[in-house]
Amino acid sequence: MTHQDGNVTPIPDEVGLLYDAVVDSAAVTMGKNLHFGYWEPSDSELSFDEATDRLTDLLTERLRIGPGSRLLDIGCGVGTPGVRIARLSGAEVTGISVSEEQVKRANALARSQSSACRAEFHQANAMELPFPDASFDAAVALESMIHMPDRGQVLREIRRVLRPGGRIVLTDFHERTPLSPAHRAVVNQLLQDIMCTMVQVDDYLRLLRAAGFQFKEMVDISEETVRRTFMALAERAAHMPTEVLSKLGWKSNPADMIDISGFGYLLVVAERPMATG
Ligand SMILES: C[S@@+](CC[C@H](N)C(=O)[O-])C[C@H]1O[C@@H](n2cnc3c(N)ncnc32)[C@H](O)[C@@H]1O
Numbered sequence: 001m002t003h004q005d006g007n008v009t010p011i012p013d014e015v016g017l018l019y020d021a022v023v024d025s026a027a028v029t030m031g032k033n034l035h036f037g038y039w040e041p042s043d044s045e046l047s048f049d050e051a052t053d054r055l056t057d058l059l060t061e062r063l064r065i066g067p068g069s070r071l072l073d074i075g076c077g078v079g080t081p082g083v084r085i086a087r088l089s090g091a092e093v094t095g096i097s098v099s100e101e102q103v104k105r106a107n108a109l110a111r112s113q114s115s116a117c118r119a120e121f122h123q124a125n126a127m128e129l130p131f132p133d134a135s136f137d138a139a140v141a142l143e144s145m146i147h148m149p150d151r152g153q154v155l156r157e158i159r160r161v162l163r164p165g166g167r168i169v170l171t172d173f174h175e176r177t178p179l180s181p182a183h184r185a186v187v188n189q190l191l192q193d194i195m196c197t198m199v200q201v202d203d204y205l206r207l208l209r210a211a212g213f214q215f216k217e218m219v220d221i222s223e224e225t226v227r228r229t230f231m232a233l234a235e236r237a238a239h240m241p242t243e244v245l246s247k248l249g250w251k252s253n254p255a256d257m258i259d260i261s262g263f264g265y266l267l268v269v270a271e272r273p274m275a276t277g
Contacts, residue, residue: 016098032080035143048232075144079106086119096124141170146196155211173198176264213270222264
């Protein structure tokens with residue numbers, strides 16, 4: 001469905017088919033992590049792949065998990081972040097994605113690790129999580145909320161499957177400053193290409209409260225993520241064989257996003273309150 005602002009509501013089955021279709025070309029463009037990189041000003045030498053792992057670690061620090069914890073990874077991609085978190089934290093990770101192909105690759109990656117690394121992946125829709133109440137200690141949604149048709153519904157589902165005191169740590173795209181009509185057209189094309197939407201800067205406080213979460217932290221990490229990620233993607237796209245590029249089906253060009261400062265990237269942390277209700 002196309003809205004007045006040009007945004008299109010993603011349909012989970014279609015998002016899954018999109019990721020199935022681009023699984024190989026996305027690996028060439030994005031690498032093994034399907035998310036933005038994170039660079040501090042002092043990290044000028046960090047490669048895109050290192051910077052995407054850095055973003056995973058930034059979220060992991062906030063999850064407060066360790067050996068014996070159970071983590072739900074919502075929108076697990078090809079398993080790179082989930083396996084990394086399992087390996088480095090000792091937590092037991094259950095990941096879900098709507099893409100069957102991604103889940104196959106994620107489970108193959110998990111099997112290639114030592115038996116001390118406990119991670120498994122399933123095809124499932126975050127709008128209806130197939131898990132019992134209070135069955136996880138924490139949840140992470142690394143750049144998957146962007147694809148959800150209803151963020152409020154997903155947050156309610158996450159709250160349900162978290163134990164009291166459990167944390168959700170997520171990232172999302174947001175409109176950081178009002179976009180000019182020309183910039184909005186470029187951003188909307190990108191959002192349509194990858195079947196996602198972005199939020200307004202104050203949406204999360206309302207969404208979290210309505211889902212019964214206690215707000216903990218919200219950081220705008222656009223400065224550390226957006227510009228350099230689009231520079232890296234533009235650089236890769238410029239050297240990519242045309243058949244790989246055409247498989248991705250992008251009408252947008254990452255180079256056009258580099259100077260759009262109104263497109264932002266948010267890190268959000270919330271907790272299911274201890275008192276249940
Ligand atoms: C941008 S990728 C991020 C993947 C992974 N978190 C990473 O950082 O590498 C978005 C992921 O969200 C998943 N996803 C999108 N909509 C979903 C839904 N409704 N339920 C579960 N997963 C979903 C996609 O299949 C994909 O794995």
